[in-house]
Amino acid sequence: MKYQTPAALALALTAVASIAFAQPETKLKVALTADIRSSNPGVNRDDNTDSVMLNVVEGLVGYDDGGDVRPLLAREVTQSDDGLTYTFALRDGLTFHNGSTLTADDVLWSWKRYMDPKTEWRCLAEFDGRNGLQVVSVAAPNPKTFVMKINHPSALFLNTLARTDCGMTGIVHKDSLKADGSWDKPIGTGPYEFTDWKRGRSVTLTRFKEYKSPEGAAADGYVGKKDPHVDLVELEVIPDPATIKLAVASHSIDVAQITSTDVSELKSDPNIVTLTSPDSSKHAILFRTEDPVVGDVKFRQAVAAALDYNQLVDVASDGLSTPNNSAVFPGSVYFDGVQKSGLDANLDNARKLLSESSYQGQPIKIIANKRSPMPSFQVALVTQAMLQAIGVNVEIEVLEWATQLDRYNSGNYQMMSFSYSARLDPALSYEQFTGDKGKQPRKVWDNPKALELLEQSRAVSDAAARRALFDDLHTTMLSDVPLIILYNGLTVWAHAKDVQGFTPWEGKMRLWNVELAQ
């Protein structure tokens, strides 16, 4: 009995000490410009949804900063000599958010779910043979090994698995589905757990304490060091840019994507950090080559020579970006000296080319939209002014985005100011606009040589050989001018000064490695 009092005292002191030294829960408030479409990765999605969900789920492989594909849930990926069989050795100690250990059977289950047409996976056509490539068999020979066999050698197989719009082919646990087989919520393996979704209002993610980061000293695309530090992330839906600016300025929000026009104002606040994050999306002027005037290569070359790219990009990006006439983004391992060579502004040459073309002064219509933060209208406006300088009569037709997308898909336009979504591999980037116009009217380039080069680049895996193919494609594109790629997209962000380690990538927020200064 005599020891009871000191023991109780010790217990009490321990309790007090544990309370005193307990770390307070850290919370990061992030603005979302729109609500997520669903919590089902790669299924009902848009860029905004991918940005959130890729903090929750991970695939077997993921992109690094340069657009190369690296193992993610896999420890290593080996390819058979015939290039048809891929073996994924899974990393040790990986667990789902519900505590279950990740095994090859889980990968197999996830893959079968994606390939079931009822799932409505966005990338089903990329793997079921409709677009050429087909996964002919999958197997889980042991808990740590997953094997996939494809129908022909492909340089893009792993790339497509890693694509962000495919939800990185994220592996989810069976319990992500309800008992009736419908989608419930993602139980993934990513650094953050999907905790709550108040539709139209907010999404809450919590730190996955058992998360095991891939190897790496720093963040590297969707691979590399991925340590979640913040306990709670609240993503608030704030659709109005002016409200976002006020929310950042008043420190109601810690991190937000802002418009480029707000940078200078927010920059003046010493407690706010602004940063720009370039990505592989492309802003371009498209030509409909079936059009009698625009179809004349001399006319297109005249337009290309009439544009002052530095000035145009300066205006369209509020001075935040620089021109790039290549379909390969500057961070890519394939962006070499040839890709850096672009189109030159030369008004005399432009006038000469125009006089040699079939253009007779008739009005040319360029379609644009005012969807924020896309620079479609600004690009059209500056283009109009620059083409007027060589005597081309340009009219701008402003359409709402859905209407413009309709016109783009049907090829119903003369010229169009358009932004292509991000594609990291050059073959996928060229594929966005190269192809048979008869089958897919959205394509603008069907030069047989280009089609052949692109086909080869899809099959060849050797980096040097691919680089040569992409260089040839670039040179041919600059001469054909089926479109003029102006510059790569960038997103502009602002965050509170006490937020450290926030590095968005490809326009998406990476919530790992982010810390809040105490």
Add this chain to the structure above:
Amino acid sequence: MLRFIVRRLLLALPTMLISAAAVFFLIRLIPGDPASLMLGDQVDASSLADLRQRMGLDRALPTQFVLWVVQLLQGDFGMSIRTDEPVLRLVFDRFIVSAGIVFVAVAVASLIAVPAGMLAAWKQDSKLDIGLVGAATVLLSIPSFWLGLMLLYVFGYKFGWLPVVGYVSFSEDAGMAALYLILPIATLVLHEVGILVRMARASTLEVLRLDYITHARAKGLSETAVLCRHAFRNAFGPTWTLIGLVLGNLLGGIAVVETVFTIPGLGRLLVDSIFGRDYPVIQGCLLFIVFVYVMVNLVVDLLYPLFDPRVTEE
């Protein structure tokens, strides 16, 4: 009374049917395809055809319409193309949010505007009248998004008295919910006060010129008694009708205020759905708004005799 209500509800049916048909066909006249919007700028023809088939968009338009009407008659408003949620639940959940704000805003605006309008009429051509009418004109001329942003700037950012972003429902935390709703309600109140003051003033002026008011004054009644007991009931009738119209309008669309103040209401849902070509939600929202409009005006009509007994006699 019951016959009157039933007759009005039956009369609403053709309105609803015509609205349904108009909404269905007009929204489809706008170019843009929900399936291609969903799949983005890089979509192969087979995936697009698959999705269109799953959405039922590959069927002939009259077939789609008939199927939709049959669904409606069974109480099924369909599912959202964008979010896979039942439309009726989605619309109702968002309506509750908007309705809470709108009812409070209209009630407060009426409580301010009606006495102010009557006062202005009573003191016609005085400095008070000019001031009130001038203020009302300024308020109704200010765009609500600008007014909302200015209130956010002053009370949220400069003074830091009220939250800048976010929304809390009353079921979660009533105190916090009230705090979050002060600025959006104030924005609506300031805007609607302008409209209602002018109407209250005009109808009061009309009544004050009538013989029975002169008679009341001649009897020696005080001005307060003349205004409150005799003028108010007759002058309030037209304002009451306007309140009904304002209420119906606002219940259907405060998208701008909801966007500025990040409120997940019906107006924002409708605008987002239009941009996303979410046909079932657009149809559901608009049909629901028509229904609410009809119901609000029915209630206004039913309560009208309280202020003007002549209506009952008619």
